[in-house]
Each structure stands twice: as structure tokens, then as C-alpha cells.
Amino acid sequence: MEQQTLTESLLGEFPRSLITGEEGGLFLFYGDPALFALSPLLAGWRLELGERVLFLDGGNCFDPYPLVALAKRMGRNPQSFLSALFISRAFTCHQMGSLIFNQLKTGIAVHRPRLVILASPLETFYDESVPFIEAKNLLLHLVAALGQMAQDRIFVILSPFPRKMAGRRAFFLSHIKHRADKIFRIDHQIAGPEDSLQTSIRISEEKPSSRTWVLPVLEQ
């Protein structure tokens, strides 16, 4: 049997309504790195409708394979998904800034996406070669700009927990939380008796309401 990706495993379980049915907004998914399994799902639902999606990658973390597997699972041609998802990678916070303040406008004008995904944008802000104040100021402006742009389309930020070395830069995630319209925390749980451990993804909505979903992860 072909191995199933975590994304496929969540396909039937993820509460789609969390993200669909909204015209715009700044949504934050943060927590366990398992949250990256959500990005193909979020993108897939838009791509399935024939829309284009923009993916701003701050952690060089885009993985095409779950998206391909998902397309097949949805009965779609993987190539149609791959050619409608547009990626730009930023490796420094200044590149991320330039991407959002300048390049994104063109990207939106050309591709008219209803969904823009920002994967690991903070990774570029943890770089200690950029002074804290400089990184902080840039981030404050960047989040404000995202808030503006998110009025008529959905911006999803996927951000793993700050790594230990982030130090006082761990504040950056708190700032995004403060500005986000919706916040979901992702935990990867492994529980049960030793001989039959069960893996699940726990999604806890922290804003605006407080709800929790536990999604069992099927055999991988």
C-alpha cells in the first residue's frame, strides 16, 4: 500500500469551515511543525475550485509531494495543482519585507488569489545578524500591511513555535497573534497504550472563539 501523507490523512477530518466561507482575514496557525501538513489542504481546496494560490515561503519549506498526493486523492491532475500554486521564497527578513510590501501587489494583480499562504515568515526574523530593533520594526510594519491586505482575501500564516534560540524574538509570534483575526494552535499528540499508540492532530481555536478538534491521524 502506498504511504499516506499526513495531509491526506487529515483530508476528511479537517473542519473545512474554519477557513472556507470567509471573504478575508488574517488567520494564524501556530504550534507543532505538523501544521505544515495543513498548507496543502488549505491550498488544495482553493486549487480544486480552479483558483490560483500564492505561497510566500520564509523557511524554504514548500514540499510538493503532499500536494501531488492530495490532488490524486481529490481525483485531480497533480499538474493542474502544481501549475496554479505560485511560490516566492524569501531568505532574509528584508527579502520577506520586500516581498510583502512590493512584490506581492504584482502577484495579487496577476494571479488574483483568494488565498495567500505565508509559511514560516518568522524564520527570517530570527536571524541574529539583523539587529533586534531593526527586525522588530520591520515586522510591525509587515504585520500591519498584511492586516490591510487581508481585508478582501484570506492570508494564512503558518508559524511553528519559536525555536529556543529565538530569545526575545519569540515576541514576534505574540505580535502576530495580537493582530490576527483567527488563531489556531496545532499540537501533535501521541497517546495510548504502548502497543497501540494513537497519533492525532489537535487544533485549538484561540480566537475569536474557543473550540478544539482532535483529528486522528490514520496509518502513514
Next chain:
Amino acid sequence: MTRKILKGWIFDVYPVYGGMRLWFIDPSGQKHRLFDSFSPSFYVGGPSSQLKKTLSFISRLNLPLRIKPSEGIEFYSGETIPVARVTVFNPLDYAKVVKWVITLENKKENRSLTLNLYNCDLSLPQLYFFSKDLFPLAFCEIGVGDKGEIQKIELMDLPWSTDYTIPPLSVMHLKMEGESIHPDQCGPRPLEIEIEGTTHVIEGVSERETIEQFNSMLARYDPDLILSEWGDPCILPQLISSAERLGLPLNLNREPSRKVHSRKEQSYFSYGRIVHKAQARLLFGRWHIDVCNSFLVSHTELEGVFEFARLSKIPVQQMARTSTGTGITSMQMDLAFQENILIPWRKREPEGFKSASQLLLSDKGGLTYTPKLGFHEEVGELDFASMYPSIMVKYNISPETINCRCCFDNLVPEIGHHLCKKRKGLIPRFLKPLLDKRTQYKRLMKEAEDPEQKRIYDERQSALKWGLVTTFGYQGYKNARFGKIEAHEAITAYSREKLLQAKSLVEAEGFEMIHAIVDSLMIRKWGTSEAAYEALALKISATCEIPIAFEGIFNWLHFPPSKSNPGLATPGRYLGVYRSGKTKLRGIEARRSDTPVFIKRAQLEMIEILSAARNREAYQSILPQVTDCFERYRDKLRSGQVPFFDLAISKALSKAPSEYQKASLIAIVANELAARGVRLMPGQTISYVITEMKARVPADRARALGFIDGAWGYDVEKYEALLSEALEVLCPVGMSTHSVRVG
């Protein structure tokens, strides 16, 4: 009026009030403390409304500076743009002014109206050298006034020269007595100083006497260079702290008014792993180089540092501690500076949007053909010479030429990017002379008869090789000033095409592919002569338009089975012996940095025995000698007499000691050291000896090398297993060493 004329070498340069202090050494070894007036400049550009506000703010600063309209070439577009040139009269104010402008810029609300800063984050010595067209260790003639002020400098040297000389340097070697172990990771040891062929050990005296003796040696010998082992993280900080505590002077600097400059240690992520950069202690008017804290010294000796310092215009002490990437970036910045190209502050250009399918196509590395498992005879090796840099030069690959606004028809194979045909890129212009210089050094090395001269040329070409390698990597490196990911993708796309072309050609000529990786082919056709290989190399060079060199024919080449999948060989893990007798080892124990010296030595000795074999039969017949060698080493292990130092395994910490959750050997030892008060940072290397791998108490399984004593033994069984692994790699499938048994 000029009072005297000096001839000699520029030794050290750093900012002082109103200009730069320049230390000069003449051919007799005499040092001269000079002063050169210098006012550094940076540039600001951007929307005029923003620019006006900023400039008006700067002009209100109570500092002597001048703002003048100017123009420069914008790097990406190649267009000449108006900018304001801000000249700061006193170099000591320069950083302050730049910082104010940056702060102002950071506070701005409308981020799409950003100001652009140029040339603002170069170090002052770099700016000085760039502006005056000088470089560290340059030989020149200087006209000097009464007070040591420089009135004119005439350069009598070129950075591209291959036959330059180095000033006569007096060198003081500084270390802790005994083996080279990080002094923080072992007990106290006396200070050992070697100068002019005499070794002095300062021991059995008080802290005060240590400082006094050290000072007196500095005064007596006045060394130009203090070459230390662990001077940066331990020896100098300890001496400085003792002197401060006792209220004694410590005359490390020649510049009396300056304190030793300290740079903090740091840990950071690079290519997915954590790296530790030790703190640094830099002197004024004298060099301090810590051989344990310098990539360049450890790979290319001092000659490599000198070569890089001259070309990059980064002072020697700083160059010794910086990466080759910073060195090549400085060379590129110098070229930009000389051509009035504005050097952008902070890399801002993000990658253009591309579809996921385009990304899949373009984001690939070099091509690899899995090696054929086992033992091969008569394999010829062909290597593309400096493949990536050659591709960059040949196809004009540079951040400003990739996906230019004009030449849409000049496509990169496979991936759809295009390259400019109209404008020559900065990177190819910087690379061409570097490639030529390396070629010259290689030629000089071949021609030199004096082994000392041969060594010098070899170290210099090796430094350039590192620079060339880094130039490619820096196209994909996040902080590279003149790097762009699309350029990186274009280079690898061309390299794949070249390797495929070469493969087709050699196969058409009847050769069998044994292995190919990125820029190297290992091929075989029985009975092919060296001349025929040379002819084949010429043919491939002509077809691929990139030079390929014939490296030699292996008498034998062995690709051992992969540890995880014995049915396959691993690319980059092999050993072989050329007909010339030279060995080539990759990825096996003898090449790995974490292999204990004892195992490394044993494997090298076994390979030395095997290097006499010319073919399979000879190899097989020699294997019993290898077994004998193995047994000798095994007996040494069993005798318990192998020194701990030879058995030490050195590994880098991937996290802080307290963050390890499993009792791995590195975690055990990191915690032992932490408990002894040793402060460890992620990325730092620690050395340990396996004492009893299967001990029930984890702390008994391994001990830190620096603290292990005679009460401990080493785990003979475990080291025998490591020794056996080192032997197994040498035994091709189907050949047996018969009597070898572990245990």
C-alpha cells in the same frame, strides 16, 4: 613637506580620530606607526520627499560631515541614478551616522517608499582600502611627514600578482602545554610560549608573575604575530581578566591607547545545522591569530590567509576569522566600488513568483550517477575544472543578468530562466581573474623545484579554490550581497546539461560509466591509454565549452557497500589508487573529522599497504598483510596502552547540554562538562573517549577527553568494532581477509 620615504608592506589599518592608523613594516623588520587622513562616505537614494527629510535630519546632527548630490550605478538595473553622498569627516563618527539613518528608516510608516542605503555597512578598513586602491600586505613606497602623517603612497604591488613577498614577521606561538585540547574542557595547564626557536613554559608562579613574565616577553621580542591555539576563547581572555583583576597592564596591543577588541561568540544555523563561532580577540598594531578559530588557517595555512586578505582587502586578523564567503563578497564589493556601482545595504530582492511545477524543475542540484558497487580496475577520472565558476563566467550568470529585462531568448537549459547578453555581470567579471590566478598558481606549483615554494603556491591556490567554491554556494546563500537563488538554479541547470553531454559523449566512445557526480566522471574502457584519455578530455571540453581535465587512471577504485543498504554503493564514499601511486579517499573513516586518530592512522596504514597493488589479484594477495596490520592495531588496543588522545571522538553539539533528552554519548559528555562548570554553546565541538559503551550507569559510558584520568580505561570492544569497520571498507565483496575476527 615630505621628511622621509619608506618602502615596505602595509601591516595593519584601523580608524583613529580624523583618519586611519597605518602600521608599516620595512624590509629590515622595523615597524612604523603612521597616520593617513581619511573621510569615509556612504550614499542614500530613494523618493525625493523621503530623501530630503532624511538629509535634513542628518545635516542637523552636530557632526562634521558633508552632503553632496552625486550619482551611481544601481546594481540590478545597471542604470545611473541620483543619490546623495554623505561624507563623514571623522571615521570614528561614521558608524554613528549610518546607525541614525538606519533608525530613521526603520521608523518609517510607509514601507513601500523605502530609502535605499548604499556602501554603508562596509568596515572602515575595507572602505579605506577600496577608496585608496590599497590592500593589506601591499608593498609600497610611502612619503611621511614629521609626525608620521602619510603624504603620499605609491603602490608597488598588485593584488593579482603571484610573486609577491610577505614582510619579515616575528612570530610568537602561544598555547597551553600538552596536547591541543580546548583549555576550557580540561584541567589547568601552564602557558607555553615559543619564540625564536625557544620554548618557555610559565609554571609554578603566581597569576601576577605570569602576567609580568608574559609582558616582559612581549617587550623583549615585540612579536608582529601572536599565533595561538585557543587564544580567542581562552588564553587571551584569561590573561586579560587576570591583568584587570590585579590592576596590571597587559601590553598585547602596539597602539597604547586601545583595549583589545573583543567579538562575542555566537551559535547560528547554517545549511540546517548549528554552527558555533568562538569569540575573538583582535589586537591593534599587532596580529593575533588563533589557529583553532580559523577556517582558512586550518585549510590553507597562513599563506591562504595572506592571499585572501590581499584580494579581499580585509585586514589579516579579521580575514583569518571570517569565512571565505565574506572574503569573496568583499572582493565583489571592491569591484563594484571601483566601477561606481552602488553596493546595496541588506539583500532585499526576493525570488520572483514561480509555479510549484517550475520550482520542482529548477530547484535541483548537480547530477549524480550512483556508483557501481565494488572493486574496479583501470578506471579513468575526468573532472571539469572549477565547473561552477567556469559556467558562471561562460554564460554570464550573475544576480543582475539572470532574468534580465531584455534577453528573453537567451534561455537557460531545462528551467526557463534567461540571461542577459548585453551586460557583463559582476560575478563573471570578478571570477575571471580569480580563475586565471588559480590556474597560474597551479602552473607555478608544477614548475617550482623548491619544495617550500611549491608549498606556498599550493596553499595560495587552495585558498582560491575555496573562494571559487564559495562563490557558487553564495548565489544561494541568504546573506550573500550579490547572490540570487535564480542564478544558483541556472548554474546547476548548466552543470546537469554539461554532465549529460559528457556522459553521452563517453558512452558513444565505448566507455562504461562507473560513477559520475556533479563535475566528475569515472569511466572505463579496457586498455585505454593516458594519451587517449587526454584526447577524450579535449573532445569533451570542446563539446561542453567548459574545460575538463584528465586526472589519471586508477589502478583500482573501490566503492564499498552502503551501511544502510549493502546492495548499493554511496556516492562520495570510495577509495582508490592512481597509477602515479597517489591515493584518493572520500567519505571513509580516514577522511571523517569524528574518527579517532588511532582508527584513522590504522586505516591509512592499511591503505598504504594496499596502494602497492596494481590490480585485483595483487590487491587480494596483499590483503593478508592488511590483516596483519589490523591485528597489530587490535593488539595495541587490547594492551590498553593506546593514549586517550588517540581514541578521542570529536563531535559538535547540536543543542545546549540541558536540551538533550536521550543519553547519547555526546549528551553524557556534554552534561559531564556542564557539571564541571564548562559553559557550552550549541555548535561547539567536544571530545570524548568511550569508556564502557554498555555500562548501566550512562555517565560511565564515555568521559570528556580533557578530564579523563588513569582511573578510567577505554572500551576495547567498541574501539575494536570501529577498527573492524575501518578494515571492512577496504575488503571488497568477494575478497576475504580470512583470519580477521573481532573479539
